[in-house]
Amino acid sequence: MLDEIDLRILRLLSEDARRPYSEIGERVDLSAPAVSDRVSKLENQGIIRRFTLDLDRSQLREGTPVLVTLSVSPGGADEVRDALSGIEGVEHVFITAGGRVVFTAHAPTADVGAWLFEHVDDGAVRELDVELLTGSDRTARIRGEAAFAVSCVLCENEVGADGVSRRIDGEMKRFCCPSCEQLYVEKYEELAEGAD
Structure with a gap:
C-alpha cells in the first residue's frame, strides 16, 4: 500500500530521476537512507520499473x-x-x-x-x-491527487497493509492476503506440472 510519502517521492523522481535521495529526503522529511529504502520497495513492487534517459x-x-x-x-x-x-x-x-x-x-x-x-x-x-514530427515533449508526471491502487493478481481486490508480494518466475506478483498468495502458487504449480 502506498502512502502520501511514496506518492511525493514518485512525483519528485518523475520530475528528475537523477535527483539525489538527500534532496528528496529534505522535501519529504526523511533521511536519504529511508528514501533509498522506499525507492527499493517501489522497485520490488514493480511500481518503478526502471530509470531511463530521455534524449533529444x-x-x-x-x-x-x-x-x-x-x-x-x-x-x-x-x-x-x-x-x-x-x-x-x-x-x-x-x-x-x-x-x-x-x-x-x-x-x-x-x-x-x-x-x-x-x-x-x-x-x-x-x-x-x-x-x-517537428517536435515532441515527454511529460512523465504524477498529476493532482493520483493514487496507486495495486490489485491482487488472484481476486483483483486492492492490496492493503496486510498484502503480500512474491517473485514468481522472475515477475513480482502482489496479493491482498496470504490466502490468495497460497491459492495462486498452488494453481501455478499445478499448471506448471501439467505443462511438463
Whole structure:
C-alpha cells in the first residue's frame, strides 16, 4: 500500500530521476537512507520499473523523427509491437483500443516503409501512415491527487497493509492476503506440472 510519502517521492523522481535521495529526503522529511529504502520497495513492487534517459534525438541528428500508425491484421498487434520493440531507432510503441499500432521513431532513411518491413512482416500490416514530427515533449508526471491502487493478481481486490508480494518466475506478483498468495502458487504449480 502506498502512502502520501511514496506518492511525493514518485512525483519528485518523475520530475528528475537523477535527483539525489538527500534532496528528496529534505522535501519529504526523511533521511536519504529511508528514501533509498522506499525507492527499493517501489522497485520490488514493480511500481518503478526502471530509470531511463530521455534524449533529444533531434540534436543528435540520428535519422528522421516520425510518427507511424499501422493498421494491422486482426490479432496481430502484439506480434507487430514485439517486432518493433527490437528495432534500433524505435522509441515508443503503443497499441490502441481499436487494434492499431502507433510508434515514434527516428527512421534512418526517408523510405520508412522499406526500413519498417525489413523487421516487420508486411503481411501483418494492412495500412501504413507516416507523419513527420517537428517536435515532441515527454511529460512523465504524477498529476493532482493520483493514487496507486495495486490489485491482487488472484481476486483483483486492492492490496492493503496486510498484502503480500512474491517473485514468481522472475515477475513480482502482489496479493491482498496470504490466502490468495497460497491459492495462486498452488494453481501455478499445478499448471506448471501439467505443462511438463
